[in-house]
Amino acid sequence: MNRLITTALVAGMLLPTLRAADKPAETPPPPAVKVGDIAPDFTLTDQNGNKVSLHDFKGKKNVALAFYIFAFTGG
């Protein structure tokens, strides 16, 4: 009986530690680029082989920049 209580107590003490260890993986750090920042420029290749730069649109258009996880997924 005593052993059972001890086991339960130890488990109870360990559980929050385990949870805390899990936490950083679940909540990724906030993005480096936030509202109010100047968006870092880039030049990348699109699906048709054209080079596209963020600065191409400066002074001309707003840019909706949509990061997605993988091609062939929803959203």
Place this chain on the structure above:
Amino acid sequence: MQNFQQNLAKLEAADTQVLGISMDSPFSNKAWAQQINVTFPLLSDWGGDVTKQYGLYSPKYKAARRVNYLIDKDGKVVEMQLDSDAIDPTKTVEACEARKLNR
């Protein structure tokens, strides 16, 4: 990206260029764009340099997180939606239309 394509006319009418971006290769993006009829650029951040610079690399997926930025004509970030909030582009569309009206 399908959601952005559906709203493309509205976004273009509000002076907004849509750019998709991921760590896929241009070849994957080409096949996918054809499959889902996306007409705006899907940019290949092969290697993830830009994704990492923006602080969006997810070690869990070994890919970018899902994030929408709205960047104004001066190059400044004016809106950001993260993860599940970034699936529906309605907020981006509304923000673009509001900016157009305020000019």
